[in-house]
Amino acid sequence: MPSSPSRPSSPSSRSSSSSASARKRLLISVAVAVAAVTLGIVSWQATAPEERPDRSSSPSAAAAPKGSDVHAELAKLARREAGDKLAVGRADAPVVLIEYSDFKCGYCGKFARDTEPELVKKYVEDGTLRIEWRNFPIFGADSQSAAKAAWAAGQQDRFAQFHAAAYADGAKEKGFGRERLLELAREAGVPDLERFEKDMAGDAAVAALQKDQEEGYRIGVTSTPSFLVNGQPVAGAQPLGAFEATIARAKAQAKAEPQAADGRAAK
Incomplete structure (x- = not known):
């Protein structure tokens, strides 16, 4: 028996599909907008590319949205590429x-020297934490050059060493011209x-630099250093204890989510 000719979808089904798609786009837009508000607040020990009034204690900062749906969207930015x-x-x-x-950011250097090594020792080495760096140069040509140099060092598996050399105390004051970048590469042990x-x-x-920058601007990063910990925004080179508390909460939440899913599946 010949098959019946397919019928075009009805106006009502097309309308329903279109509405669902529109709602999805709206939810994503709202999540990104709220993230922009959250990360756009310049807080303690964060450096912006130009002078801005301190808003860390303003009502808008205190009322920054903190929806779990927003954090879930931001958590998806983790690339987790082996x-x-x-x-x-x-x-x-x-x-x-x-x-x-940004390699010209003083507070980024403070975090790199004082806090990051402790996080690596305490959390990265035991498998709890992964750190993903995003080059976000906001202080002009030297920042751009240093970011590309760090990426280039990474292609020879010497990013961490270049990162440490470029953030050493007093390093940024020497600038990031060509000869200085080569000097840092030698110091980092870049072989070729x-x-x-x-x-x-x-x-x-x-292209790599543009990808990182576009990601940061899309979610509202306006100052450095800025961080996401499983989607939870943290602005500024805050004390070690602040990061430890945030990591502990994120770890507990990550552990609880599979257990909750298992409980739902068992019902």
């Missing part, structure tokens, strides 16, 4: 800290300096 050259820690770690930073220069000046470095 071969990520600008990351340290297990790809399946329960907590991911995303760091948006000719390749380093080629990578630094190549299109791939520009």
Whole structure:
């Protein structure tokens, strides 16, 4: 028997599908907008590219939205790529800290020297934490050059060493011109300096930098350093204890979510 000709979808079904799609787009837009408000608040020990009034104690800062749906959207920014050259820690770690930073930012350097090594020692080494760096240069040509150099060092598995050298106390005051970047690459132990220069000046470095920047601007990053810990925004080089508390909460929540899912499945 010949099959019946397919009928075009009815206006009501098309309308229903269109409405569902529109609602989904609206929810995503709202989540990103709320994230922008949350991360756009310049808080204690964060450096902006130009002078801005301190809003950390303003009513708008105190009333920043904190919806779990927003944090869930932001948590999806964790790339968890096993071969990520600008990351340290297990790809399946329960907590991911995303760091948006600039090599000319003084507070970024403070975090890199004082806090980050402690987080690596305490949480990365035991598998709890993964740190993913995002180059977010906001202080002009030197910032851009240093970011591309860090990426280029990463292509030879020396990003962490370059990161440490570029954030050493007093390093940023020496600038990030070509000769200085080569000096930092040598200090970081980059084996092939000719390749380093080629990578630094190549299109791939520009594309990687643009990807990080666009991600940060899309969610409202306006100052450095800025962080996401499993989607929870943290602005500024806050004390070690603040990060420890945030990581502990994120770990507990990550552990509770599979248990809650198992409980629902058992019913």
